[in-house]
Amino acid sequence: MGKKKVLVYFYPKADTPGCTTQSCGLRDIKDDIGRTVIVGISPDKPEKQKKFDDKYELGFTLLADTEHVVAEAFDVWKEKSMYGKKYMGIVRSAFLIQDGIVLNAWYKVSPADTPTNLLKELKK
Template identity: 50%
Template sequence: MAEATLKVGDAAPDFSATTDTGTTLRLSDLRGRRVVLYFYPKDDTPGCTTQSCGFRDAYPQIEERNAVVLGVSPDGQKSHQKFKSKFNLPFTLLVDEDHAIAEAYGVWGERSMYGKTYMGIIRSHFVIDEAGRIADAQVKVSPTDSVERALAAL
């Protein structure tokens, strides 16, 4: 089960992940820039599409604030590629099939749908500052609030 959720001021757990293009990205490679790291349950589902397209639409403002966006879900590379091209997402999607990144950030947990309980991603985002510290943490955030809150934190 997930540890206590990260708080503002905590060091952001570093990770290495496969991107939608098949390259490897390390969070530590982005030091010196701010990062909006958002976790969503599944590619091409209504809430996840709303959240992802919200970040897409806000991307110019995010870039103006010396920040990049990284989307994380347990979907594989091919699924990410389809989702990214279908909605013209200008940022990187990360593959977290073993949910190691979600666990490191405390957002892999119990969810329920139609009365069934299962383990999955808890929709959330973290804003990470230039030094690699958590500047904002929003867990169990709605798809639309996530984008507004991340922008406000940048």
């Protein structure tokens, strides 16, 4: 990694309204983040990730964590609840990393906040 920073962000499901807002927001600030690398991770299959990337021309790496191994390692695979039904899923979150050190972590972020949070952190 060297001097590059990496933003690893976790999103619940490709090509859904919130995840699209988050991912397209990051795409739209690529020119403002210098050499920072963006990596998106969700439990979707690789084919769905590729379609998502192609549809919105994201231009950064999307990883398929179908067995939620990476999500568990980052402690973002949690019990969630919708309409009274409990299930396991991704907690929308983002991590700014440099040289293996987490510089900042954002948990339970709104989709539109991820790009804003990243820009604020990079300007420090």
